[in-house]
Amino acid sequence: MSRVGVELAVTGVGVVSPWGDTAEAAAAAGGAAMPGADRWFDHRERLGPRGYKYLPAAAQYALAAARAALADGGRPDAVPADRRGLLLATGAGLASLFDAMDATVAGDGGAAHLSPATAPYFAVNVLGNRLAAELELKGFALTVATARTAAADALSTGALALAAGRCDTLVLAAAEEPLPAARGGGGEQGAAAFTLEPLAAARARGTRVHGTLRARSLFVPPSALRDSAGRERAAAHLTAALADLLLDPAGGPPVPVSPGLDLDRDRDRDLVFDPDPGLDPGLDLVLDLDESAVGEAVALAVAGAASGGGPRATGPRLAMPSGAPEIAHPPGTHRVGCLGPAFALAHAVTSPDGPDRLVVCATGAGHVALVRVSPARPSRLTTQEPSHAEVA
Numbered sequence: 001m002s003r004v005g006v007e008l009a010v011t012g013v014g015v016v017s018p019w020g021d022t023a024e025a026a027a028a029a030g031g032a033a034m035p036g037a038d039r040w041f042d043h044r045e046r047l048g049p050r051g052y053k054y055l056p057a058a059a060q061y062a063l064a065a066a067r068a069a070l071a072d073g074g075r076p077d078a079v080p081a082d083r084r085g086l087l088l089a090t091g092a093g094l095a096s097l098f099d100a101m102d103a104t105v106a107g108d109g110g111a112a113h114l115s116p117a118t119a120p121y122f123a124v125n126v127l128g129n130r131l132a133a134e135l136e137l138k139g140f141a142l143t144v145a146t147a148r149t150a151a152a153d154a155l156s157t158g159a160l161a162l163a164a165g166r167c168d169t170l171v172l173a174a175a176e177e178p179l180p181a182a183r184g185g186g187g188e189q190g191a192a193a194f195t196l197e198p199l200a201a202a203r204a205r206g207t208r209v210h211g212t213l214r215a216r217s218l219f220v221p222p223s224a225l226r227d228s229a230g231r232e233r234a235a236a237h238l239t240a241a242l243a244d245l246l247l248d249p250a251g252g253p254p255v256p257v258s259p260g261l262d263l264d265r266d267r268d269r270d271l272v273f274d275p276d277p278g279l280d281p282g283l284d285l286v287l288d289l290d291e292s293a294v295g296e297a298v299a300l301a302v303a304g305a306a307s308g309g310g311p312r313a314t315g316p317r318l319a320m321p322s323g324a325p326e327i328a329h330p331p332g333t334h335r336v337g338c339l340g341p342a343f344a345l346a347h348a349v350t351s352p353d354g355p356d357r358l359v360v361c362a363t364g365a366g367h368v369a370l371v372r373v374s375p376a377r378p379s380r381l382t383t384q385e386p387s388h389a390e391v392a
Contacts, residue, residue, distance in 0.1 A: 006163045008155060008170075008213040009202040010349050012074025012195035014065040016041070017343070021068065026190060027347035031339025033178045033189035054117035055130055058093030061191035062175040063131050069171070073208050074195025076135055076169045085167035086137040087158050088128035089150035089174040091336035092187055096180045097121055131173060139167040148288065149217070149361050150174065151192070151342035152369030156217040162198055170196040174342035188337030192346045211349040211375040216241045218368040225293040238301035238368070245358065245372040246283070246305060283372070284357045286344045292364030302360055341369070348373035 017026035018034035018041070034040065043052045046064045055063070070076075076084045097118060105111050120126060125143040132141045140161070144154040151174040158170045176188035202209050218241055224230035287302065289295035341361045348357035352375045362368040 006159050006198045008159055008162070008196045008215075009199040010194055010196060010210040010213060011202055011207050012069035012072040012193075013210060013346050013350050014068025014070075014072060014074075014193040015190070015343065015346055016046075016061045016065045016068070016192075017190035023192075023343060023346035023350045026192070026339075027343040029343075031176065031188040031190065031337055031343050033187060054115075056094055056097050056118070056121055056127065056177070058090060058175040058177045058191070059121075059127055059130055061177075061189075062088065062128060062173040062193065063134065065175070065191035065193035066131055066135065066171055066173055069193040069195050070135075074171070075205075075207065076137065076171055076195055078205060078207075079168040081136040081138040083139055083168040084135070084137045085139040085158070085161055085170045086128055086132045086135075086141040087154040087170060087172040088125075088131070088141070088143045089154040089172070089338050089342070090124065090127060090143070090145055090176060091147050091150055091338050092179050093127050093175050093177050094121060094124050095183065096177060099180045099182060127175070128173065131171070135171060137171055146338075146363075146367045147336040147365065148290075148338060148363045149341070149367045149369040150338035151345070152215060152338075152359065152361055152371050153217045153367070155196075155213055155215040155345075155371060156369070158196060159215060162196075168197065168201065172196060174338050176337040176339050179336075188339040190339060190343075192339065192342040194346070194349075209376050211352075211373060213345070213349065213371055213373055214245055215369065215371045216245060218370075220294050220297060220362075220366045220368055222293055222364065222366055225297055231297065234297050235301055235304075238298060239304060241370055242301055242305045245370055284348075284355050286341070286348075286357060286359045288340050288344075288359070288361035290362070290364050292362075294364050294366055294368065295362050298360060298362040298368055341371075345371060345373060349375060351375055 013023060015021050015023050015026050017029065018037040019025045019029040041057070041061065043055070043060045047060060052060060101114060101118070101122065104113050107113065124145055128141055128143060131137070142157065144150045144157060146153050151172070154172050154174070158172060161167055162170065171193065173191060173193040175191040178189050179185055179187040199209070199212055218237060220234045220238070224234055285302070287299070289299055341359050344357075344359050348354065348359070354375055356375070357373045359371045359373065
């Protein structure tokens with residue numbers, strides 16, 4: 001069963017990344033933290049000289065990215081404060097702080113030695129509190145913390161909230177901080193923020209629209225993939241979800257996915273495939289999958305949607321910044337952050353001369369998210385709708 005939301009118009013985009021505060025640079029790095037970049041973000045310069053020192057780093061990044069989205073044209077203040085919503089996506093934004101709190105409580109001094117400045121951040125759902133307060137986002141505030149798919153899942157959730165009339169505009173922020181050394185270190189760093197509203201409302205205000213997003217979130221139980229009947233049922237749901245997003249926004253025939261998928265080589269890489277010059281370019285594709293039965297099922301469904309038989313990989317389209325290959329996530333790495341997909345969405349929607357792009361992410365736990373990005377073109381600013389679905 002599907003639950004339908006509204007198409008999301010993106011009116012502002014903000015990016016904060018150690019690789020640079022542009023969507024292109026951040027997307028090329030895949031959200032990864034920059035080795036040795038300990039002082040790339042100065043909260044005094046980014047946010048102000050007072051009042052931000054004790055905010056967790058991920059909260060600082062989210063606030064800076066949201067301010068950039070407002071400077072880019074986002075106007076949540078165009079509606080009353082109680083009609084503005086906040087969606088905060090993160091996988092490991094507070095992991096280091098949680099570990100430090102646990103160590104303090106387990107020590108000789110116990111909980112009495114917790115810092116009063118950081119103790120309020122005892123739960124992940126308070127990470128966006130300062131952002132909600134500063135922008136007066138009083139309609140609701142939700143935190144989405146699914147590994148890897150959180151940002152894309154937040155889009156689906158936001159579309160449903162708008163369709164249900166819970167708000168008139170949304171701020172969505174995805175923020176991450178590297179994992180502590182005890183958990184293996186590495187991970188992602190930075191934030192992306194989007195100001196969102198229904199396309200019809202943006203048109204009525206005459207505001208600039210970067211593009212539109214249509215999203216679907218699904219759940220594929222790993223246990224359902226243990227037998228052929230379950231795999232067929234999952235494939236049918238995944239294929240239907242892809243077909244829904246591949247329909248041309250103007251209501252025309254399906255647009256083919258650009259070929260270039262090699263299941264063995266590319267299952268765990270953030271890829272944007274170049275189209276075969278001899279075929280209709282269709283959609284560019286960004287894959288963010290892990291080495292799991294769910295990842296394989298999603299990859300097979302995408303391969304089936306690609307135009308032509310036997311698609312072959314053509315490699316990353318976006319050039320990696322200097323040093324990025326050294327921190328690329330190798331196959332098999334457990335990835336909890338959501339910035340890879342978030343930065344891919346930011347780059348796609350701020351590339352007006354680029355093609356539509358399909359961002360696909362999934363995890364072995366069963367979470368699958370699909371987002372189609374259509375950069376602003378007058379003929380394509382229509383009102384097709386995203387939705388949720390579950391594979392039983």
